[in-house]
């Protein structure tokens with residue numbers, strides 16, 4: 001059997017793309033009985049697809065009207081596939097959600113919002129929202145680390161001087177601040193760049209919040225040195 005190119009709405013990124021159906025993985029003669037049949041002269045089948053836009057794999061349940069699953073999988077062109085699917089109903093089944101990394105020592109306000117930012121990054125959508133949200137997370141994180149007063153340049157540099165973050169992370173934080181501000185003013189941003197910033201923000205949270213807590217645990221309850229605020 002072939003691999004029909006069907007127009008499907010991706011359940012992860014919501015774009016409508018023509019994508020290859022792999023299968024049929026299962027065929028049912030009577031969907032209510034869920035009996036798996038070998039005979040492909042059936043009208044209900046399951047297949048798999050990978051979205052060309054976000055690269056996510058997902059399942060596809062196909063309920064055909066007049067065509068059979070065999071006919072659908074023997075089509076040789078996108079046009080033939082469209083004809084076979086003209087009275088079909090298609091249900092997409094997303095993969096089980098991957099839990100965005102959680103950070104037990106991050107302030108609750110940040111971790112709650114960072115979940116949505118990471119979801120957007122994972123689903124490759126809303127780049128301006130990702131960037132302006134990432135900048136806000138950075139701002140709240142600086143306050144939580146004792147840097148509440150002064151310009152952001154000084155607040156970020158204070159963390160580096162206190163040895164809480166490296167100078168490379170500090171330099172990146174300055175860039176995130178600038179690009180995040182631009183994104184919230186312009187309502188547009190480069191998606192790949194926004195995702196890079198999310199990766200960096202993870203590293204920042206890991207270094208500034210999680211590592212000190214782990215160090216404290218491993219030194220039998222010794223309190224880590226607090227960053228010095230100017």
Ligand SMILES: [Zn+2]
Pocket residue numbers: 010011012013014015051052053054055056
């Ligand atoms: Zn997709």
